[in-house]
Amino acid sequence: MTAVVRTIPAATEWVQRQRAEGKSIGLVPTMGALHEGHLSLVRRARQTCGRVIASVFINPLQFGPGEDYQRYPRDFDRDLSLLEREQVDAVFHPETAEIYPSPPLISVCAGNLGETLCGASRPGHFNGVTTVVAKLFHIIPADRAFFGQKDAQQLAVIRSMVRDLNFPITIEACPTVREPDGLAMSSRNAYLSPGERSNATILYRALQRAREMIQSGTRDAPNVEAKMREMIQSAPGAELDYARVVDRDTLAGLREIDKEVLVAVAVQFGKTRLIDNMIVAP
Ligand code: PAF
Numbered sequence: 001m002t003a004v005v006r007t008i009p010a011a012t013e014w015v016q017r018q019r020a021e022g023k024s025i026g027l028v029p030t031m032g033a034l035h036e037g038h039l040s041l042v043r044r045a046r047q048t049c050g051r052v053i054a055s056v057f058i059n060p061l062q063f064g065p066g067e068d069y070q071r072y073p074r075d076f077d078r079d080l081s082l083l084e085r086e087q088v089d090a091v092f093h094p095e096t097a098e099i100y101p102s103p104p105l106i107s108v109c110a111g112n113l114g115e116t117l118c119g120a121s122r123p124g125h126f127n128g129v130t131t132v133v134a135k136l137f138h139i140i141p142a143d144r145a146f147f148g149q150k151d152a153q154q155l156a157v158i159r160s161m162v163r164d165l166n167f168p169i170t171i172e173a174c175p176t177v178r179e180p181d182g183l184a185m186s187s188r189n190a191y192l193s194p195g196e197r198s199n200a201t202i203l204y205r206a207l208q209r210a211r212e213m214i215q216s217g218t219r220d221a222p223n224v225e226a227k228m229r230e231m232i233q234s235a236p237g238a239e240l241d242y243a244r245v246v247d248r249d250t251l252a253g254l255r256e257i258d259k260e261v262l263v264a265v266a267v268q269f270g271k272t273r274l275i276d277n278m279i280v281a282p
Contacts (some may be wrong), residue, residue: 002083003090008139009062009100011092011278014127017138018089023050027142027169029133032056033073033187034272041146042172047146054083055092055136058097061107062128068271082105091174092140099135103189107131108165110157116251117153118266118275121241126157133158145169150184152262152277158250176276178204184272184276185243195237196269203265203276206243210263211280214245219282221245221254224263232267241273248279255282 005011018025028041035267038054045052056079063069076093083091110119114126127141137145146188147155159171177185182204192200205230215223228243245254248262264277 001089002080004080004090005090006094006098008094008100011053011090011094011139014090015142015193018051024144025049025140025142026052027136027140027145028052028054028088029136029145029147030054030056030079031058031187032076032079033116033190034079035148035177035185035189037148037185039082039086041148041174041176042083042088044172045144046087046147048172050139051089051140052087053090053092053140053142054088055140056080057092057094057132057136058096059128059132060096060100061104061131062125062269064122067122067134067245068188068191081146082225092136099132104131108134108161110136110161113153113157113251115159115262117242117244117246119153120187130157130161132133133160134165137169142169144145144172146172146174148176149173149279150276152248152264152279153251155210156249170202170264180234184274186274188272188274191272196272199237200237200267200269200274202232202238203267203274206231207263207276210245211278212255214261214263214282216278219257221261224257228265232265235267238271240270241268 026044026045030038058072108130110130111125119126157174181201183200210224210228224245225243230240232240243265247263260281266275
């Protein structure tokens with residue numbers, strides 16, 4: 001039976017009850033519109049923790065002006081039935097006013113890590129993510145929290161926040177889940193028209209090409225980036241945001257590929273912004 005908790009005191013009390021029973025707690029933070037990627041996080045949490053709680057909260061702070069906050073898909077009944085099927089123990093689904101009774105005066109700054117890659121075209125986005133994730137970690141003091149590798153920059157930012165601000169929680173990254181044609185699962189894939197959907201495989205194809213180049217001996221990062229840019233720019237309807245080879249922890253740009261790197265792309269299709277990445281070892 002999955003408990004639905006909607007207030008901060010109820011969530012904290014739920015955690016205390018599980019602790020009193022000697023259970024470890026796994027947290028899966030989400031914004032709903034769940035897909036197989038989220039469910040893989042839940043399954044991993046179930047393997048490693050005594051109790052699993054998922055949060056479903058669309059965080060207004062991480063959407064910029066003109067972004068898709070208003071039209072972000074909302075179907076809590078569907079999300080809840082998927083989570084019930086995965087035997088999640090509790091779902092934290094607060095109203096916006098429960099989390100932000102008034103605009104926060106203090107927030108968590110993601111620093112340089114939040115300004116590169118997606119942060120360059122989504123200013124403030126990662127500060128919104130770190131602020132809500134810090135709040136969730138306080139409201140639900142879990143042992144482990146689970147995030148998808150698909151959002152590699154988010155993962156790097158959250159790991160850094162946990163390390164730098166001494167949050168007593170372990171962050172676990174789970175592999176990207178893909179459609180059969182390679183497109184990374186994302187709640188935003190639902191926005192794509194049929195034509196955009198079939199062209200959107202260019203992100204995965206460009207990453208695969210980058211991996212092939214690196215694994216067959218290319219060490220020049222700008223060369224790999226140029227190939228990815230060329231491929232993406234030739235896909236119909238694709239507007240390239242970035243195609244980069246960066247340090248997987250600091251997200252800093254590289255010239256030479258002499259260790260495991262993060263290869264990351266962001267592409268706009270109409271009104272839909274898609275991201276994807278791969279960790280590649282030379
Ligand atoms: O990855 C997401 O769905 C969101 O950024 C998160 C981590 C739930 C914070 O709102």
